[in-house]
Amino acid sequence: MTQKDKEQGAAKKDKGVLYLGIDLGTSRTSVCASNGVRETISSYVGYPKDMVARKLLKKDVLFGQEALEKRLSLDLYRPLGDGVIKHDETDAKASAANMRAAQDLIREIIARAQPRSDELIYAVIGAPAQASIHNKKAILDAARAGVDSAMLCSEPFSVAYGLDWLEDVLVIDIGAGTTDLCRMHGTMPEESDQLTNFFAGDHVDKTLFDLMKKSCPGASFTIEMVKAIKEKNADVSEEMAKIIAMLPVNGKPTPFDVTSDVRTACRSIVKPMVEGLGELVASFHPEFQEKLKNRVLLAGGGSLIKNLDRAIEDEMRERLGGGRVVKIEEPLYGGANGALKIAHDMPEEYWEKLK
Ligand SMILES: Nc1ncnc2c1ncn2[C@@H]1O[C@H](COP(=O)(O)OP(=O)(O)OP(=O)(O)O)[C@@H](O)[C@H]1O
Ligand SMILES: [Mg+2]
Incomplete structure (x- = not known):
């Protein structure tokens, strides 16, 4: 000292x-x-x-x-x-x-x-x-x-x-700029335990913006408006409720159905996420790989997308033969x-x- x-x-x-x-x-x-x-x-x-x-x-x-x-x-x-x-x-x-x-x-x-x-x-x-x-x-x-x-x-x-999940856990933190994946195995994680991709909230906003430019002809809107629509309605399931956005056309508020655009944009982050998950699982000790796949924790503002846990599980089943995903209760804090x-x-x- x-x-x-x-x-x-x-x-x-x-x-x-x-x-x-x-x-x-x-x-x-x-x-x-x-x-x-x-x-x-x-x-x-x-x-x-x-x-x-x-x-x-x-x-x-x-x-x-x-x-x-x-x-x-x-x-x-x-x-x-x-x-x-x-x-x-x-x-x-x-x-x-x-x-x-x-x-x-x-x-x-x-x-x-x-x-x-x-x-x-x-x-x-x-x-x-x-x-x-x-x-x-x-x-x-x-x-x-x-x-x-x-x-x-x-x-x-x-x-x-914060959750005392320190062993055999894969954390996925979906923020605005980045999705960070981190493997926990009972010690401080090292660089090789972490992966980052840019398929996060901002990417969803940009994708939704581009889709709506095509599907809402004549409407004027900004990326901030698109983000607000996303945060209110984000969902990836086939059975999601219909989303009608009121957007101005020549100054007059006009209804547009953006349900499938929102679903597609929100889904755009799932594949790259599971790819990253797969890499972190595959390079882990073989005896513990199953355990890791079955303890995936979703956090960050992006984890508020409804049914995202199920969509990731579906993709994991296809690519990795299975997996279990849970969402953190307090994504904000x-x-x-x-x-x-x-x-x-x-x-x-x-x-x-x-x-
Ligand atoms: N209800 C919601 N549904 C879907 N996405 C949401 C919702 N609420 C917030 N988000 C998105 O979550 C993202 C912000 O998450 P968070 O606050 O965890 O990010 P951050 O920690 O500031 O970003 P980063 O970790 O990239 O630095 C934004 O893209 C925001 O639009
Ligand atoms: Mg963050």
Whole structure:
């Protein structure tokens, strides 16, 4: 133990610690805190475009839904994209702006957990699996301003940890930008236990948008409207209820049947998901492969698609000869809850001291 660790240990006893589990997502960032607070904001960060906007909004930075509503007066960022903090080698300015937005987002989610000024903050940050592998430093740097000690873990791992499902489980976390698959076998997962694909919520939205462009002639609509239709009705079963979308044609709301479009778009993520599942099963210890197939856990916002568990089981039966899938009960807080549990359990040496 270094001198710094000892000092920190002593400070921890004196001051008390607020533990935070943070789920840093492309579309939504949530926190569960040891003081009982639970909060979630959509992952938008906006800065007033000019003096007029600044005067109108009376703030230097806006977050979540409020930022989205005022977006015409703001430079708007969604700092995580495709599972990592957005970074463009050829555009240093844009990369720096995304980094700043990520920092502000983390600072805001910590503030929403209402820490007392004298508390030390220990945060476990669950990020998309790819970000936790490739963006570790960037995320820890983003957290530095608001956190005394931090630990990064991949989101599917925190989801499984929260449920105490640590052995022979396959977690599928269906987010906005990415679907992360993670194999758990009683230890910390390694890179070879994780797979990521881009067939997630945003892909469903894009597919549905393209299908509706064909099947709703003359209608005008945006990707946000399509996403709202999806979130209200998402289903993959043949027997799903009919979905009628009211869309403007030359300014007049007009009904369109989008049932089969919604089903097709939602189904588009099933095959690639089961392909990934198959890879993680096939490369696992042969004696435990059956067990793994029979403990597949669906998490993330995308797991709210109705009957998705059954559709994945059907596809698994065809490709892998069988399998059982269950859905997590709290998709919104599964990641943050698990991260908080990790925070409570982790011994001092696992923490990265940021201050
Ligand atoms: N009821 C619903 N039915 C279908 N999809 C939904 C529903 N509610 C939310 N979603 C979708 O879930 C996705 C967001 O999931 P989640 O909040 O877990 O993502 P995230 O953690 O922010 O993203 P990522 O893990 O990619 O960083 C979005 O694409 C959203 O449209
Ligand atoms: Mg997520």
